Amino acid sequence: LGKSEAQLCIRWLLEKGFVTIPKSTSEDRIKANADVFDWALTKEQRAEMDALDQSFFASNAVKAMWKPWEEVM
Numbered sequence: 001l002g003k004s005e006a007q008l009c010i011r012w013l014l015e016k017g018f019v020t021i022p023k024s025t026s027e028d029r030i031k032a033n034a035d036v037f038d039w040a041l042t043k044e045q046r047a048e049m050d051a052l053d054q055s056f057f058a059s060n061a062v063k064a065m066w067k068p069w070e071e072v073m
Contacts, residue, residue, distance in 0.1 A: 001039075004032055011036045012049045 001008070006022065010033055013020045022033040041049070 003036075003039075006033060007036050008041075008049070011039070011041055012046065015041060015046060 003011070006029070010020050010022055014036065024030050024033060
């Protein structure tokens with residue numbers, strides 16, 4: 001697609017309805033991170049990215065990454 005990994009992830013999150021606030025101190029990366037509104041992922045591309053989920057949690061102390069619509073096991 002000619003997009004960076006960060007751009008793909010940001011676009012995927014936006015299309016899933018998540019509020020996305022990327023962080024960078026690099027002016028070029030800030031501009032690239034904002035360049036995600038004039039294109040879209042296809043249904044197949046979204047499904048491929050969805051399949052990458054490995055249930056990784058940034059913290060085991062707080063289940064901050066649980067999605068509220070998924071049942072906690």
